[in-house]
Amino acid sequence: MRASLERYFKFTEHQATWRMEMLAGLTTFITMAYIIFVNPAILSQTGMPLAAVTTSTCLCAAFGSILMGALANYPLALAPGMGLNAYFTYTVVKGMGVSWQTALGAVFLSGIIFLLLTFGGIRQRLVAAIPHQLHAAVAGGIGLFIAFIGLVNSGIIVRSAATTVTLGDLHQHAPQLAVFGILLxxxxxxxxxxxxxLIGVLGTLAVGILFHQVKYQPSTFNPLAIRATFMHLDIRGALKMNALEIIFVFLFVDLFDNIGTLVAVTERAGLISEDHxxxxxxxxxxxDATATVVGSLAGTSTVTSYIESSAGVAAGGRTGVTAITTGILFLLAIFIAPVVGAIPDFATAPALILVGALMVAGAARIDWDDPCIAIPSFLTLITIPLTYSIATGLSFGLISFAVLELATGRGRRQHWMLYLLALIFLSRFIYLHAS
Structure with missing residues (x-):
């Protein structure tokens, strides 16, 4: 049985071991466990019961991650997407006055459309249209992005009215512990x-406990509370209100954030083929699409691949066992959510920061002597962290790449879908400005 599983997950090809894959899955889980509490906190503002959303968040993260690992054999963990949950709450429900049941119906429809696009091979063609020269730039940009998130979460970097950001107060315990974790x-x-x-996160947590910086407030909730959101979506209502705009945003953001995450994690793990x-x-x-459909049925916003998967990759994860381990831990988290909540930002931030450093290393493969590659790559690298959006950074890089290819007479060597994709990205900026 064990040998069969190792053949299925291609342990020999990836030089993987059970110990390494499970440790990688645990590392990924620890770095993204915050979603168990952040997602319910955001979605509960729509009127959705907090306990129900907490359970559905864990269940959908477990289902998506296990399915990804078992079916696709990739170390990619899934969970309800940040940004998409904010759009669900603050724009769709609070801004447009749409009920959360109808909003879930729109998420369901977007997931079904995703499945159709997948079966039609359209999503695959969109990924293939992204120039392989930009893969390292996307990975590097996301590395800067998650490193920046870690620096902000730990308090090492803070907001500044004069300079936008500045150095935080290093006399505070949180940034001190984060610096300790980085060095460790x-x-x-x-x-x-x-x-x-993993050792760094747990070691920093242990020091935090020693210095009384970890606040643990035990709480209880009933996993059966999910009945308050399970199958409460209103698909008919979403169709009646002509929710095309809402569905389009769910589709668009998930599609291109997912592409960026996918390229970055597979590039970092060395899982991209020689033909790119x-x-x-x-x-x-x-x-990914099936997880979104199941998420809407359970009672949460769009489920997508998480860039925190790169933490597991950095810890040695190369196969689907990493994602399956993460999924099983999310399932267990339903019953131990209060314990998971004890892991503070200063403990997970060092992992994010140094995973970011590892991902930026790929930028060395960019041909910086060719302006047609260097400029789009730089725009991708810089705009992903500064706009807090993988999709926006990818947009800048791809549009500029397409323009330079056409302007230098090299347009015919690229697939026509590259230019269609550039037009779609351009229309996104026009739409965002107009709205």
């Missing part, structure tokens, strides 16, 4: 310790 992980990585990320294609792409997209 860096030293472990220098000694090539495989579990450096991503193997089993149809299975990846099927798992």
């Amino acid at each position: 992980i860096a030293i472990l990585q220098a000694y090539k310790v495989k579990a450096s990320m 294609t991503i193997p089993r792409l149809d299975k990846i997209f099927f798992a």
